[in-house]
Amino acid sequence: MGWLKKLNYLLSSQKGHVNQSKKKTSLDLPNAYTKEELINLPIAASLQENLDWMTKLLGQNVDFVQRQFPLGSEQPLQAVLFYMDGMINPEILDRDVMRPLLAPRPKETTGSALLKLLKSGGLVSRAEIDQYNNFHDVTNLILTGDAVLFVEDCPQAFIISCKGYQMRNIPEPVVENSVRGPREAFIETLSVNISLLRKRLVTPNLMVENMKIGKISSTDVCIVYLKGIVSEDLVKEVRHRLNRIDIDVILESGYIEQLIQDSPYSPFPQMLVTERPDKVVGNLAEGRVAILTDNTPLALIVPGQFVSLLQASEDYYYKFYFPTLLRWLRYTAFLVALVLPSLYVAITNFHQEMIPTTLLISIAAARQGVPFPAYLEAMIMEVTFETLREAGIRLPAPVGQAISIVGALIIGQAAVQANIVSPLMVIVVAFTGIASFTLPQYSLGISVRMLRFPLMLSAAFLGLFGVMVGLLAILLHLCALRSFGVPYLSPLAPFNLQGLKDSLVLAPHWSRKIRPAELVQENKKFMGNNQKPKPPK
Amino acid sequence: MRKKLLIILALLFLINSTGCWDLREAEQTGIVIGAGLDRGKDGSIVVIAQTVIPQMPGAGGANVGGGAGGHDTFHNWYSSGETLFDAVRNLTQKSPNTLFWSHNKIFIISEKLARESLKDVIDFIERDPEFKQNAWIVIAKDDLSEIMNAHGNLKEPPAQALANIIMIRDRNSKYAVSTLGEFIQQLGNPEAQAYTAGVTFYKGLMEKKNTASISGQETERSMELRVMDTAVFKQDKLVGWLNQEESRGLLWVQGKVKEGLLVLPMQNHKMIFEILKSSSKLEPLIKDGQLIMKVQVKVDGNIGEITPGTKLDEKHIQEIEAQIAKTVEEQIMTAVSRAQELNTDFLGFASAVHRAFPRLWNQELSQQWSETLKDIEVEVSVEGRVRGTGLITNPVKLK
Numbered sequence: 001m002g003w004l005k006k007l008n009y010l011l012s013s014q015k016g017h018v019n020q021s022k023k024k025t026s027l028d029l030p031n032a033y034t035k036e037e038l039i040n041l042p043i044a045a046s047l048q049e050n051l052d053w054m055t056k057l058l059g060q061n062v063d064f065v066q067r068q069f070p071l072g073s074e075q076p077l078q079a080v081l082f083y084m085d086g087m088i089n090p091e092i093l094d095r096d097v098m099r100p101l102l103a104p105r106p107k108e109t110t111g112s113a114l115l116k117l118l119k120s121g122g123l124v125s126r127a128e129i130d131q132y133n134n135f136h137d138v139t140n141l142i143l144t145g146d147a148v149l150f151v152e153d154c155p156q157a158f159i160i161s162c163k164g165y166q167m168r169n170i171p172e173p174v175v176e177n178s179v180r181g182p183r184e185a186f187i188e189t190l191s192v193n194i195s196l197l198r199k200r201l202v203t204p205n206l207m208v209e210n211m212k213i214g215k216i217s218s219t220d221v222c223i224v225y226l227k228g229i230v231s232e233d234l235v236k237e238v239r240h241r242l243n244r245i246d247i248d249v250i251l252e253s254g255y256i257e258q259l260i261q262d263s264p265y266s267p268f269p270q271m272l273v274t275e276r277p278d279k280v281v282g283n284l285a286e287g288r289v290a291i292l293t294d295n296t297p298l299a300l301i302v303p304g305q306f307v308s309l310l311q312a313s314e315d316y317y318y319k320f321y322f323p324t325l326l327r328w329l330r331y332t333a334f335l336v337a338l339v340l341p342s343l344y345v346a347i348t349n350f351h352q353e354m355i356p357t358t359l360l361i362s363i364a365a366a367r368q369g370v371p372f373p374a375y376l377e378a379m380i381m382e383v384t385f386e387t388l389r390e391a392g393i394r395l396p397a398p399v400g401q402a403i404s405i406v407g408a409l410i411i412g413q414a415a416v417q418a419n420i421v422s423p424l425m426v427i428v429v430a431f432t433g434i435a436s437f438t439l440p441q442y443s444l445g446i447s448v449r450m451l452r453f454p455l456m457l458s459a460a461f462l463g464l465f466g467v468m469v470g471l472l473a474i475l476l477h478l479c480a481l482r483s484f485g486v487p488y489l490s491p492l493a494p495f496n497l498q499g500l501k502d503s504l505v506l507a508p509h510w511s512r513k514i515r516p517a518e519l520v521q522e523n524k525k526f527m528g529n530n531q532k533p534k535p536p537k
Numbered sequence: 538m539r540k541k542l543l544i545i546l547a548l549l550f551l552i553n554s555t556g557c558w559d560l561r562e563a564e565q566t567g568i569v570i571g572a573g574l575d576r577g578k579d580g581s582i583v584v585i586a587q588t589v590i591p592q593m594p595g596a597g598g599a600n601v602g603g604g605a606g607g608h609d610t611f612h613n614w615y616s617s618g619e620t621l622f623d624a625v626r627n628l629t630q631k632s633p634n635t636l637f638w639s640h641n642k643i644f645i646i647s648e649k650l651a652r653e654s655l656k657d658v659i660d661f662i663e664r665d666p667e668f669k670q671n672a673w674i675v676i677a678k679d680d681l682s683e684i685m686n687a688h689g690n691l692k693e694p695p696a697q698a699l700a701n702i703i704m705i706r707d708r709n710s711k712y713a714v715s716t717l718g719e720f721i722q723q724l725g726n727p728e729a730q731a732y733t734a735g736v737t738f739y740k741g742l743m744e745k746k747n748t749a750s751i752s753g754q755e756t757e758r759s760m761e762l763r764v765m766d767t768a769v770f771k772q773d774k775l776v777g778w779l780n781q782e783e784s785r786g787l788l789w790v791q792g793k794v795k796e797g798l799l800v801l802p803m804q805n806h807k808m809i810f811e812i813l814k815s816s817s818k819l820e821p822l823i824k825d826g827q828l829i830m831k832v833q834v835k836v837d838g839n840i841g842e843i844t845p846g847t848k849l850d851e852k853h854i855q856e857i858e859a860q861i862a863k864t865v866e867e868q869i870m871t872a873v874s875r876a877q878e879l880n881t882d883f884l885g886f887a888s889a890v891h892r893a894f895p896r897l898w899n900q901e902l903s904q905q906w907s908e909t910l911k912d913i914e915v916e917v918s919v920e921g922r923v924r925g926t927g928l929i930t931n932p933v934k935l936k
Contacts, residue, residue, distance in 0.1 A: 348562075364591035
């Protein structure tokens with residue numbers, strides 16, 4: 001909920017200015033301040049002026065706290081500390097900031113001496129203390145949870161980091177669950193997420209570039225990559241695309257995804273979205289770039305190719321036989337989820353010679369008395385399934401179970417008994433639904449579920465021919481698609497033999513020595529030679 | 538943008554306007570699994586289309602035999618017409634569902650029609666795409682409509698039962714059968730004649746109605762189907778039947794005996810030889826201006842059954858092998874003499890001769906083949922081998 005809180009502050013601070021407009025003040029600036037105006041507003045030497053400004057900018061907010069105190073026992077200088085209540089850690093503030101500032105010191109007794117010490121970084125025992133000289137930086141930092149100290153006769157503001165807002169504990173992955181592998185997932189706090197990555201990659205080559213996106217929300221967005229592996233062009237391109245963004249508020253990484261992808265109209269996801277730090281690290285090591293957004297427990301990984309959307313991080317933790325089978329299972333599931341209902345419609349309506357006699361007879365038997373043609377039946381069932389799924393997600397957890405019971409009973413049994421749909425269609429739809437959930441990327445599952453509707457329509461009108469036309473159209477689209485310049489279907493098309501080791505099959509780690517060729521130009525080698533284990537002689 | 542949308546819409550309508558003209562819902566399809574072809578009294582072609590009645594598994598008490606209370610598993614549609622196509626199209630006057638022939642498993646042709654000629658039926662089943670070439674073709678030795686109505690072999694429709702029986706034909710190897718594709722090829726081949734199995738039915742042991750039998754009262758027995766004997770053709774007409782021995786001979790010559798039993802007439806005991814593998818080779822020779830057909834057959838197998846008390850030693854096995862050779866040779870010779878008697882070359886000797894002596898064949902033999910066939914000398918050499926004796930060697934010695 002961190003983002004909501006933050007947004008509330010932003011909105012309420014704006015509102016505050018609107019209210020203030022009725023009061024006539026000596027400073028006649030517009031009441032909603034743009035970034036440029038604030039940047040051009042320097043910190044004044046007069047404490048009173050600074051105080052007035054701070055009150056004007058943030059004073060209406062209920063969580064805005066100011067604490068005035070004298071600095072030094074002889075010839076004291078007046079000082080004011082500002083912070084946002086709830087975003088700082090009061091313990092740290094008291095112990096590391098207030099106490100050193102107020103405690104009498106034997107040597108430096110005058111205010112100016114203390115100020116000198118403060119400027120040199122010797123007074124406050126917090127590690128992070130900085131000096132800024134415009135109100136943009138000051139307001140920005142105070143709103144992200146730092147404390148700001150103004151001192152009389154000092155045209156600078158001291159920013160003391162004592163962030164202490166509430167954050168979640170590191171949870172277990174919810175969407176990308178695994179049996180084997182680390183049980184850590186990203187949370188909403190960017191710095192924690194970066195620390196999760198740093199923990200896994202102890203190298204100075206791990207670069208984390210920060211930029212602020214969003215005119216109002218000013219959300220921190222980080223580009224993370226491994227120097228020396230990643231292609232420079234890719235990083236440049238990511239930087240360029242992120243810099244292009246000019247939007248008010250970034251609520252989630254989905255905003256960024258939509259604003260930087262290659263083909264905005266494509267139904268297919270063009271980047272990986274993951275909540276698993278280990279998956280991000282694996283992809284960084286392959287030469288991809290991760291984009292972390294503050295207030296989002298998900299990382300974007302670019303470029304995302306089709307085959308990488310079907311890789312789960314868990315694949316790499318098992319011996320290669322099983323993941324290879326799993327990959328094929330997923331490819332099959334992808335096809336099943338995409339075409340099973342349309343194949344069913346096409347074959348039972350147009351190509352009855354293709355199915356075994358016994359199956360045809362049981363289909364005919366199952367459809368006795370069903371009032372709708374097969375394609376309408378399929379449509380009804382698919383829409384019902386999607387409704388159930390959607391309801392299952394949106395419903396509050398305690399009610400959620402009711403949906404599954406009602407869904408299973410009503411759709412599974414009553415509808416069949418009432419002869420509205422045939423039992424075979426229930427099987428087809430259920431299997432299709434389950435297959436779409438086996439895809440490790442949820443977003444790929446969404447596109448597959450979407451695309452099967454037009455396929456079903458074309459199957460209903462043109463039979464298998466229609467299915468083929470539809471599939472060809474999809475294939476053409478996939479071939480034309482690119483993600484950050486990398487062909488979407490690589491390494492399958494354009495073909496790359498080495499790339500097959502991590503797409504069609506998963507080769508054992510000791511035989512996959514080369515990083516994906518479509519991503520990495522230099523430093524291609526993954527591991528040393530002779531890594532295949534052998535028993536001692 | 539708007540233009541693009543319009544184009545997409547137009548394309549969509551284009552697809553939709555073709556409609557689903559050949560859409561056919563499964564439950565509105567009459568799935569034909571067997572077709573009977575007969576010659577009517579008035580000279581028309583009679584067709585019997587056997588369709589399945591789709592039933593939910595477990596729905597209703599499907600009684601064996603489909604008697605009262607039980608559901609019928611099939612329905613026969615009768616119709617007649619000038620030719621087969623005419624007759625088939627006339628079926629639409631009766632059947633509420635469009636008949637769908639691609640799942641047809643078997644064509645049953647009445648003996649009467651087969652003896653007259655197949656020319657009124659064979660073109661359509663070859664020409665129409667809905668018929669599948671791998672359907673079986675058999676000749677009804679008994680009344681066609683009774684065969685098509687026979688209940689009794691489980692509760693399957695008779696056509697399905699026949700197809701299933703033919704599927705396991707290798708287990709007995711007592712009749713030779715052809716698929717539609719093979720049969721049509723044989724009919725068109727000038728160097729071979731067609732053959733296929735016959736089907737008949739007999740009073741089985743199964744009671745017709747599933748009623749408790751009152752002791753002493755004769756209950757009605759249901760009719761059961763049986764595939765037996767081989768019909769042989771000369772051109773498009775059926776000319777005779779091979780019995781089981783002769784059919785086996787035909788299969789030996791064609792190398793089609795894959796499994797099956799040989800009952801060996803040993804001197805003092807009974808002995809069954811189980812065939813596991815066989816191969817054959819036709820080798821025409823010309824010796825002293827005489828055409829000699831050499832048939833070489835190799836048979837491998839196990840000792841399947843033997844009278845207890847018999848001693849199985851090396852010598853005895855050699856005897857058995859000699860006996861195998863003799864029996865197989867006899868079976869082949871019966872088929873050969875039958876072929877000579879009927880003067881029809883279902884054994885496929887002609888094509889072997891053509892292949893061995895192409896020039897001679899083209900110059901003279903092809904014109905006078907039926908004369909040559911009548912008194913062609915056939916030399917049969919059989920190599921029988923006992924590969925194993927099963928789990929035991931010597932049978933148990935009964936006290």
